[in-house]
Amino acid sequence: MLRFTFLLFPFLLSIIPQCLSLQADYFWRDYTNGEVPLDAVVGGKLANGKNVYIGQAYIAHQGEVICEIFDGIKKVYVPAFQDVVQKIEKNVKILCGPQQNLYWVPTDSKNVHTLLVSNIGVRGGHEDGKGEINIGRININGGSKIGKIDTYFNTVPMYYNNNLREESTMSYEILLYKKHNAILN
Template identity: 45%
Template sequence: MSNPPLHFLLLLLIPLASCTDANYYWREYTGKIPADAVVGGADINGENVYIGQAYVKNSGLIPAQINAGVKEVYAPIKGAQKVDRHIKILCGALEDFAWVPTNATNLHLELLNRQVVIGGHEDGYGSVIVGRISYEGGTQIGKINAFTVGNSHFRWVDIHKKEPGVTRYDVLVYQKRNE
């Protein structure tokens, strides 16, 4: 049986929104990759993939994968939602970021004392964080519902425009460089 007060306490301990000292930002995406865009991995052809954020009306601000030269993204919410405007791309110094491997059960414990990168929110639910997996030879960028303690699945849009979910994934964290 779950213990909601304990889950709530664990959720409060994770610095989900404490990015006041973070040196990264979300820039408007116009189809051109900015020089300071954060690379999230590579696709099956070895091309870089980037971390995007798409506004989906009546759903929220959802992390999504950006592929160079493509102006639209597919956001993993209520299936695959095609978005061709109101898209942002994560920018900053790549060396300030790290990917932390974890799973749905241990996510909140693994992230204690780490600063996760908030990818947006789902309307009526809460924050979603940026995640990735290696799938069919390439990196897939997507979302992790941080508001579901102990059952935080990673969701992305696959090549069939479906929204699968898995329980093992990497989480993007910000780690300020020593200056």
């Protein structure tokens, strides 16, 4: 009996992460070794058909900022500040959870605040001393780009990494969350 218990304990420890991911809400999971979890949220597709995943990277003295993740790639490139894109290899998370609870809605820099009054935006992170950010997406050159929406500003562009340059756009889609049994306008 003791031998059975000894073998059962490591097995139970090994399946805890999978059991914890069986939840209704989205959550952020550590992104390690370039491995995309099975329950990672697909943010869009590249022109070649490969998936783009939604990442969150911590930058010291700046906060948790949205980035793109690609399967098999360990490092991410994060649009930081003032046209700078930083390469990050540690402290990266990937958005996970049931895809059916998340949806994209087109909006722009002038209407995003009104949209968020009656809808739940997916929290993408924060910028230290400024506020929370949301997750945005655009289609460019036949593929998707994921970026950050600084909703704490009055005029709200989406910033994204485009060939290692931070660029912005005033029209984009924002990722929203649909709570179970919630009625959204």
